[in-house]
Amino acid sequence: MTDIVLATLNAKYQHASLGLRYLLANMGELRPQTRLMEFVWDQRSTEIAERLLTERPRIIGLGVYIWNARETLQLVQVLKAVAPEVIIVLGGPEVSYEQEEQAVVTAADYVIAGQGDLAFAALCQQLLHGERPAQKIIHVTPPPLEQINLPYDEYTDTDIAQRLVYVEASRGCPFKCEFCLSALDKTAWPFELERFLAALARLHARGVRHFKFVDRTFNLNVKASRRILQFFLDRLSDDLFLHFEVIPDHLPEGLKELLVRFPPGTLQLEVGVQSFNPAVQQRISRKQDNAATEANLRWLRAHSHAHLHADLIIGLPGEDLASFATGFNRLWALRPHEIQVGTLKRLRGAPIARHTDEFAMRYDPQPPYTLLANRDLDFSTMQSLTRFARYWDLVANSGRFGHALPLLLGDDAFGRFLQFADWLYAATGQTHKIALPRLFQLLHQALVEVFAVPEQDSLTALARDCAAFGAKGCPEFLHGHLQQVQQAARRNAPVRQARHLQN
Template sequence: MTILLSTLNARYAHASLGLRYLLANMGPLQEQTTLMEFVIGAKTTELVERLLAKQPRIVGFGVYIWNVEETTRVVAMLKRVAPEVVIVLGGPEVSHETDKQEIVRLADYVVTGWGDITFPKLCGEILHGPKPLMKIHAGVQPPMADIQLPYALYSDDDIAHRTIYVEASRGCPFKCEFCLSSLDKTAWPFGIDSFLAEMDSLYARGARLFKFVDRTFNLNVKTSQRIMQFFLEKIAAHPDEPVYAHFELVPDHLPEALKATIAQFPPGALQFEIGIQSFNPEVQTLVSRRQDNAKAAENIRWLTTQSHAHLHVDLIAGLPGEDVDSFARGFDQLVALGPHEIQFGILKRLRGTPIIRHTEPFGMVYDPYPPYTVLATDRIDFATMQRLVRFARYWDLVANSGRFNHTVKALLADSPFASFMAFSDWIYTRTDATHRIALEKLARLVQQWLQLRGMAPAEAAALLASDYAGNVDKPARQAGKPPHSAAEPRKPAAPERQVRHLAA
C-alpha cells in the first residue's frame, strides 16, 4: 500500500472512526490506502516493523491526548530507520500549539482540524506534485453532504468484537472553555436519511452496539426522535436481539416529546452520558458554560425514576473558582439524584482550549505531560488534589463498578462526599495503591471500614453478601445495566468525557 492510515487506540475495542472517515474520502487514492490500528502499550520496534512491512510512501497518524507520547516514539524511530517515508499527522492533539510539540518537529506535515478533504489533497501533492511547501495545513471544512460516510468500512470483525462509533452531527454550539468543542461555531448535522440508511446497513450486518459521539445529541429534538424511533423499531421487530445505544445529552434540554420516546425503551437498551461538570453558577459563568441547574436536576431525576435508561453523569474537579466545599456540594446534589454512575473527573488542559486564560488569575498548575491534568489551583493545593484523584479512582472501583450496589449506600450514610473521602483516605493508608487491588481484597477492606464505622460484623458481612451472593468473584449485575462486555468500559483508558469524544 502506498498510504497507511494508523493510530494507537486506547483499547482494541475502540475502533477509530476518524481513520475510517479519511479512508472513505480518499477518492482516487483509496485503492492504494489501508488502515493499520494498534493499541497503546505495544512495543515501539514491533509497531515500526509492522508499518514498514507494508512498504508505505506515506504514513498518516491520528494523534490524541492518550497516544501522543507513544506515537512520538513511533515517528522518531520511523524517521531514523526509514527517513524516506513521509509522515503526516492529524487529530486534536496536533491541531493546536503545533510549534511546541516534538512530534510535530519530527513529522513532515501536519493537518489541523478537519481532514476529510485536506488530507487526500495533501497526499496527492506528495505523490504527484507539486511538492507542498508548508508543513502545517489547516483543514478545510467541506459541506456535510460532500463527506463520504465511513460505516461500510467497519469490518465484520469490528462489528462482532468492537464498539461501533457513529455520529449524526459534528460540532457543538456551546462554549465550555475546558472542551475543544468550544472552538466550534455551531453543530453541523449529516443528512438524516442517508445517516439512518447507514445505520440500517450496520444493523443488517449484525451491529447491535452503537455509540454516538455527537457532542449534543438532543440539540435538535426532531432528529433525536427519528434516530431513537429507528432503534425502537429494531427492538420491536427483533425483541430477542438486544440493541444498545449510547448518547451524550444536554442535561437541561429534555422536552416532553423526547421523554415520551425515551420512556418506551426497555431496560438495557439505552445509556445516556450527561455532563453536569459543576453545579456552581459562578464557576459555570467563569468557564462560559450555560446550564439551567434546576432543569438539569429535574431531568436527571425524571430519567432515573421514569425511564429504563442507564445514566452516566460527569463532574469535573479543579475548575477555576471551585474549591473542595463547592465541589462536594455539587457531588452530594448529584448523588441525591440517583444516577447509576458518576464519573468523577479531574480537569485537563487540552491544547487549544480557552481554559488557559484562567491560568494566572486562578493559580492553575497543570502537569506538562499528557493528559495535562490540573495539579493545583488557588483553591485546591497539590496534596488535596491528589486526595481527589484517589477519591475518583476508588469511586470507580466501588461505586461505578456495579459490584457494591447495596453496600455503597451504607458507605454514603452521611454526606456522600465527606463519607467517601474518609473511606478513600483510609483505604489508601491500608493499601498505598489505587490500582491492582484484587477484588477479594477490596471487598474485605470495604467490610472492615463498615465495621470501623460502627456496623456489626455480621451485618457488614450480610450486606456484602447481598452484592456477591456469597462469592466475591460473582457480583450481582446492576439492574437494567447491559452486560459489561456489551457496553463502553466504565473506566476508559483514555481520559474522561472532557476528551473522550476525541476518539472520533
Template sequence: MASIVITTLNARYIHSAFGLRYLYANMGNLQADTELLEFGIQQRPIEIVEKLLQQQARIIGFGVYIWNVAEITAIVSILKQVAPEIVLVLGGPEVSHPPDLPAVADLADFIITGNGEISFPGLCKQLLAGVKPEQKIVTGETAPLATLASPYPHYTDTDIRQRIIYVEASRGCPFKCEFCLSSLDTTAKPFALDTFLREMETLYQRGARHFKFIDRTFNLKVDSSVAILEFFLAHLSDDLYLHFEVIPDNLPERLKQAIKQFPPGVLQFEVGVQTFDPAIQQLINRKQDNQKTQANLSWLRQHSNAHIHADLIAGLPGDTLGGFGASFDQLIALNPQEIQVGILKRLRGAPINRHNQDYQLRYDPNPPYTILHTRDLGFADLQRINRFARFWDLIGNSGRFAATLPLILADRPFARFMQFSDALYALTDSTWQIALKRLFELTYTAMIETLGVPSADTLVNLATDYQRSGEKSPPKFLQTTGTVETKRGVANKRQKQYL
C-alpha cells in the same frame, strides 16, 4: 503494499478509529493505494514500526490524540531513525492548535490542523507528484457535510462483530464550555437525516447492534432526536445498545415519550453535568439550567429505563474541595447509575487555558496532562480526589456493592466516601491491582474502623454483596465464626430485619 498508510493507536481493541474511516472514505482516486491500519496503545512501538514498514509506504499519516500521543511519539522517533525517507503526517486534536504543539510535532514532516478529509488527500497528491509544500503546517479545510463520502461502508464485518460502531448524526457544538475543544465550533451541523438513517439501516442489516453516537449534543434538535429514536424503536432486539451524549437541561415532552418506550438495557445516556456551581459555570461559559438538569435526571431515573452515566469534573478554576463535594452530593441525590468523577485535563487549544495564570492552573506536563494544582485545590487535595475517583469506580460504579454503598455514604456522601477512600489507601498504599476478594476485606475494615458502621450491619450488607459477586472462597470477615454456609445464613437472617 500501499503508497499511503493512515493509522492510529486505539485505547482498547474494542474501540474503532472513526476519524481514519472518514479519511479513507474521502481519499478519492488514492483510496486504492491507501491502507488503513489500527493498533492499540498496549502494543510495543517497535513492533508497530515493523508492521508499518511492511507496507513499504511513501506516506504515513497518524491520528494523534491525548491518549496516544506518547506512544505515537515513540513510533515516529523510531521511524525517523530507520526510514527517514518516509513522509510522516500528523493530524488530530493533539496537533491542531499551533503553536501549542507536543514534541512529536518537531519530528513530523507535515501537520494538518482541524478537519483532514479534504486536506490530507490533497497533500498526498502533491507529495506523490513530487511537489513538496513550503509550509509544514496545513490548515484543514472544512467541507459541507453533504459533500463528504460516508465512512460507514468501511467498517469491516470483524468491526461489526467485535467493536463499537461509532456514528454521528451531527458535527460540532453550539455551546462554549471552555474545558472542551468543541467550544471552538461555531455551531452544530446535522447530516441529512434521511441519508443518515439509510446508513444506520445498512449497518443494522449487516449485524451492527452496538451504536455509539459521538454527537456532542444529541438532543439539541428534538425533531431529529425523536426520529432517530423511533428508527431504533422499530429495530429493537435483545442485543441492541445505544449510547448518546445528551444536554442535561433539554428534555421536552416529545423526547420523553420516545425515551419511555425503550426497554431496559438499550439506552445509555452520557450526561455532562460537570459542576452545579453557578459561579464556576459562569466563569467557564457553561450555559446550564441546574433546576432543569436536576428535574430531567430525576425524571429519567423514575420514568425511563435509560442507564445514566453522569460526569463531574474536579479541578475547574474556582472550584474547592468543599464545592466539588457539594456538586457530588447534589448529583448522587439524583441517583444516576454511574457518576464519572473526572479530573480536569489540559486540552491544547481549549479556551480554559486563559485562566491558567489567575487561577494557578498547573498541569502534569506528561499526557494526559491532568491538573496537579490550582489556586483553590492543592496537589494533596487533587491526589485525594484522584484516589476517590478510582475507588468510586471500584465501589460505587461497579454495581458490586449495591447493598453496602448506602451504609458507606449515609447522609454525607462525599465526605464519608472521601474518608473511606483515604482509609482504603492507607491500608493498601495503592489504588490498582486490588483483587475483588481483597477489596471486600478492605471495605469491611474501613467501614468499621474508619466510618464506625456497626459490625453487624456491615456484615449483613457485605455478605449479601459478596454472595452476588461470583467469588468462590470466602473473605476473612465471613470466616470469623463457623462455616461459610452458617455465616451466609446468619447474614440472610439479619438482612430480613432490614427489609
C-alpha cells in the same frame, strides 16, 4: 500496492477509530492504494514501526490524540530513524493547536490542523506527484458535510464482530464550555438525516447492535433525535445497546415519550453536569439550568430504563473543595447509576487556558495534561481527589456493592467516601490491582473500624452483594453469611422462583 497507510494507537483494541475511517472513505482514486492499520498505545513502538513498514508505504498518516501523544512521538522517532524517506503526516485534535510546542510535530513532515476528511487525500495527491507543500502546518476549515463520504461501510466484519462501532449524526457544538475543544466550534452541523439513517440501516443489517454516538449534543435537535430513536425502536432486540451524550437541561416531552419505550439494558445516557456552581459555570462560559438538570435526572431515573452516567469535573477554576463536595452530594441525591469523576485536563487550544494565571492552574506538562494544583486545591488535595475518583469507580460505579455502599456513604456521600479513600490508600498504598476478595475485606474493615457500622450489618450487606453476582470472588470470611442470605432468599421467593434458585 500500499502507497498510503492510515494508522493510530487506540486506548484499547475494541476501540475502532472513526476518524481514520472517515479519511479512508474519502480517499477517492487513492482508496485502492490505502490501507488502514490500528494498534494499541501500549504496544512497542519498534514493533508497530516494523508492521507499518512491512507495507512499504510512501506516506503514513497518524491520528494523534491526548491519550496517545507520547507513544506517537516515540513511533515517529523510530520511523524517521529507520525509514527517513517515508513521509509522516499527522492529524487529530492533539496536533491541531499549539504545534510549535510539540516534539511530535517537529519530528513529522506535515500536520493537518482541523478536520482532515478531504484535506488528507488532497495532500497525498500532491505528495505522490512529487509536489512538496512549502508549509508544514496545513490549516483546513471544516468541509461541508454533504461533501463527505460517510465512513460506516469501512467497518469490517471483524470490526462488527469484535469492536465498538462509533457513529455521529452531527458534528460540533453550539455551547462554549471552555474546558472542551468544541467551544471553538461556531455551531453544530447535522449530517443529512436520510443519508445517515440509511448508513445505520446497513450497519444494522450487517449485525451491529451496539451503537455509540459521539455527538456532543444528541438531544439538541429534537426532531432529528426523535427520528433516530424511532429508527431503533423499530428495530428493538434483546442485544441492542445505544449510547448517547445528552444536554442535561433539555428534555422536551417529544423525547420523553420515546425514551420511556426503550426496555432495560438498551439505553445509556451520558449526562455532562460538570459543576452545579453557578459562578464556576459562568466563569467557564457554560450555560446550564441547574433546576432543569435536576428535574430531568429525576424524571429519567423515575420513568425511563436508561442507564444514567453523569459527569463531574474536579479542578474547574474557582471550584474549591467545599463547592465540589456540595455539587457531588447534590448529584448523588439524584441517584444516577454512575458518577464519573474526572480531573480537569488542559486540552491544547481549549479556552480554559485563559484562567491559568488568575487561578494559578498548574497542569502536568505531559499528556493528558491533568491538573496538578490550582489556587483553591493544592497538590496534596488534588492527589487525594484523584484517588477518590479511582476508588469511586472501583466501589460505586462497579455496581458490586449496592447494599454496602449506603452504609459507607451515610448522609454525606462525598465527605465519607473521601475519608474512606484516604483510609484505603493509607492501608494499601494502591489505587489499582486490588483483588475483589481483598476489596470486600477492606470495605468490611472500614465499615466497622472507621465508620462504626455494626459488624453484623456490614457482613449481611456484603454477603448480599456477593449473592447478587454469584459466589465467585466472594471472600472466605463471608461464606457463612452468604449461605444465610441465599437461604433467606429461597424462603422469601415465590414457589416457582424458589425452584429456580435450587437448580
